Amino acid sequence: MHQNPAKAVPIVYTIRGCDACMKLLRKWDAEGVPYDERRVELSQDVLDEARKYGSLVPIVVWPDGTVQQGFGDSLGCFI
Amino acid sequence: MLEATTVVTPARFEQGLSYADFLAQAKVNRDKFEKFYNDPALTDDDIAFFKKVAVLPGGPAKILALAEDWCGDVYRELPTVVRIAEATGAELRVFRRDENPDIMDEYLSNNGKSRAIPVFVFYTKDHRYITHFLERSAGAHKELAAAIAEISAKLGLPPGTTYATVPDASRPTFVQELIAKITPRFAAWRKEAIREMRTLHSTALHSPNHA
Numbered sequence: 001m002h003q004n005p006a007k008a009v010p011i012v013y014t015i016r017g018c019d020a021c022m023k024l025l026r027k028w029d030a031e032g033v034p035y036d037e038r039r040v041e042l043s044q045d046v047l048d049e050a051r052k053y054g055s056l057v058p059i060v061v062w063p064d065g066t067v068q069q070g071f072g073d074s075l076g077c078f079i
Numbered sequence: 080m081l082e083a084t085t086v087v088t089p090a091r092f093e094q095g096l097s098y099a100d101f102l103a104q105a106k107v108n109r110d111k112f113e114k115f116y117n118d119p120a121l122t123d124d125d126i127a128f129f130k131k132v133a134v135l136p137g138g139p140a141k142i143l144a145l146a147e148d149w150c151g152d153v154y155r156e157l158p159t160v161v162r163i164a165e166a167t168g169a170e171l172r173v174f175r176r177d178e179n180p181d182i183m184d185e186y187l188s189n190n191g192k193s194r195a196i197p198v199f200v201f202y203t204k205d206h207r208y209i210t211h212f213l214e215r216s217a218g219a220h221k222e223l224a225a226a227i228a229e230i231s232a233k234l235g236l237p238p239g240t241t242y243a244t245v246p247d248a249s250r251p252t253f254v255q256e257l258i259a260k261i262t263p264r265f266a267a268w269r270k271e272a273i274r275e276m277r278t279l280h281s282t283a284l285h286s287p288n289h290a
Contacts, residue, residue, distance in 0.1 A: 069258065
């Protein structure tokens with residue numbers, strides 16, 4: 001279990017062209033949920049980092065180390 | 080796709096990227112594209128089939144690919160089509176999905192709700208539409224549906240549960256189980272995609288599905 005103690009906000013690995021990712025961000029924005037977005041489509045290093053946690057974006061790493069993949073009613077995007 | 084209404088005119092087609100340019104612009108996954116290019120799922124019989132249909136009157140001479148470098152389905156499938164283009168002499172043009180929403184709009188899936196990629200569109204030399212392949216084969220979609228049904232049963236969810244209707248409380252476990260079940264099938268799905276592209280050409284060109 002990877003911990004994310006530096007910030008008490010979830011890290012979310014996204015692709016801006018991924019509908020499930022955008023749905024999650026819109027939901028969090030509407031609810032005022034703070035998050036640390038890391039866009040995997042922009043950097044191989046970020047993509048490799050995301051792959052340590054899963055294979056389906058959005059990937060959320062909660063501050064307690066819990067990992068969730070995908071969001072909402074569409075499958076998300078395999079990376 | 081009706082030629083009269085498509086935004087992909089011959090001039091637009093020529094504006095697409097070569098595969099080399101697409102790769103050169105890729106920010107991620109160049110290693111994956113290279114890996115799957117060097118490990119083509121195509122058999123000799125597949126190559127012979129596509130060479131056969133390419134020389135038919137009205138056979139494929141141009142291929143449009145809608146793609147993004149970050150997409151797993153794209154880096155697994157696009158190199159296959161690159162190999163087909165190289166073997167047959169077809170002209171391949173790659174269009175980034177998110178920069179070409181008007182083209183993507185012609186190939187939406189899931190009742191118009193999904194912008195799934197890759198999309199491969201095959202045209203004749205004089206730019207008449209022949210057929211197209213969308214995202215994954217029908218066989219892969221069938222396996223995905225079967226996996227969803229199996230996991231639903233395992234988690235005690237009602238029969239007929241779809242990915243969209245999985246209760247939020249069950250979703251994390253559901254997704255993990257689904258990924259574990261389908262990821263080992265990706266190699267087989269590459270072959271299924273080739274089989275489907277053969278069938279599509281065979282049907283569209285009224286040509287037997289053998290080399």
